[in-house]
Amino acid sequence: MDFALSAEQQQIRDMVSEFVDEEIVPVADEIDHEDEFPQDLVDEMADLGLMGMPFPEEYGGAGLDYHSYAIGLEEISRGSGGLGTVVAAHTSLAGNMLYEFGDDAQLEEYLTPLAAGEDVGAFALSEAGAGSDVPAMETMAEKDGDEYVINGGKLWISNGSVADTVTVFAKTDPEAGNKGISSFVVRPEEDDGFIVENTEEKLGDKGCPTAELRFDDLRIPEDRLLGAEGDGFVQALKTLNGGRITIAARSIGIARAAFDEARDYAGEREQFGQPIGEFQSIKHKLADMDTKIQAARMLMHKAADKKIRGENFIKDSAQAKLYASEISREVANEGIQIHGGYGYTKDFPAERFYRDAKLNEIYEGTSEVLRNTIGDQLLDN
């Protein structure tokens, strides 16, 4: 058992960390305030390979192992939770759908520009009436000659209003339940009938547009189908399994940011003639915060390890995501507490971390649904 990062992994962490400190941290507040997609930063990140971390170089990616990818995403999220979602939805969801289920022509045409960061990706599964309950979706794709015609709508789609490639899930056989779902590559620029209805005003996760999409007789050639008809549900579950590792990474990144600020503040703020960090109750808070972060990290890397080995990692990634998301909210909460009144104001980033952390418990499987997943795995075995 080896808990040390390789030389390459350390260099990757150091580079991304430096980039985050110099380029992202200074504008994180502005991103949070303006809630605009940070295109300039995304372009810079594309140049460094950060928009295609886990994909092979032949498809425009950086060729990183899943540990390194998670480390990179953790660092990015330490700078900005919104940017963490931008990269995670683009890479773990849209990118992995193409990489795992695309044919050679689709890899070439859609994954390569995505991994190189020239295109932005989105993953459109959820609907107003179908969040946790995916098979309840109502979006339909009907075959018409050598085309599919898609009608329906999606809700809460990260990057949905800025994406060049959207992987859309729709029913091709409404009678077949979860076996009637298929997935398609949709290209908003080329495909008529793709409509961005709205973007959400949210508690946090600013900078990553969360879009409501509508498909109005959207026609696409049949070669946009990913895999076979009826594969969509299983594809979505598999993709979300991998995605959860990076939501764990986002959670840990935000928790670290909250912890770092709280520790610094505890050393500087004096009350009753001493730094507040010297009061045992504050010191113990810091101890608990760091312990939770370390434990979450272990779970994340364990899930990544099993994924790399090709073993079943459904339970591991669900546990990593469940635990990391809950401790990210807890750590961010204590971060505000340690800052006292200042923490509740926008003068300090503590409250931003809290707002950004809350989302981790909701998307890519709510905590409640993940406990079901973990429980099922435990009882099946």
Added chain:
Amino acid sequence: MKILVTVKEVATVEDEFEIEGTEIADQYLGADLNEWDDYAVEEAVQLQEAGVADEVVTVTIGPEDCEQTIRQALAKGADRAVRVWDDSLEGVDLLDVNAKTEILSAVVEEEDPDLILTGVQAGDDSFGATGVSLAEEVGYQWGAVVNHLEHEFDGDVASVRRELEGGVEELTDIELPAALTIQTGINEPRYASLRGIRQAQRKELDVKNLADLDVDESAVDSDLELTDMYEPESESDVTVWEGSADDTAAELGELLRDKGVAP
């Protein structure tokens, strides 16, 4: 054209630290690529990208520990690296300019570069002499404190801009082979890309000892002795003016003139 870039791993110090004898205590020290060398590497890589240089080699005097730092330079685009280390260097507190000059000149003889780029100085020792001393030893022309280098070479001549004291700059043509000591700000050093980092792990990093380079161990001996290290007392005082800018700007101007900050 072949470029040799000297690359040093320097000690970095935390904001708060303690001095033990003639050294800063270990727990306050970190390590990083020397800031000036980062600019020198960037300049060399840009010359390679512009098609002027065909090979960029880095050279470092340092123990195995500093290979991560060397790989940073490889990740940014240098082609290969040479690292010099020797048992006789192990216990040396202070490697002086003469010793560095002798070791590096042996590497220059082996590599035979057209252009040597060094940092103006190293952030930890701040001798600020190695580049020029090396040039002198190997019989190259040299230019110190270079803050602009023309990427269009006119035959064998490097056109450089040098930073002098008091805000004066000078344009100089220097015949190759030459050594230039590179000033910060000459360019904007890049971040290594993820691909660059991965490729760097596979690039050649050659390790040589003094015998390999035909350098005598006595080169390491120094006449220089570090006798003390301390933090100087610093004095500061503050003047605060109350009132609008209209009323107080003239007073500020007068104070700056008084202190010799403004002419």
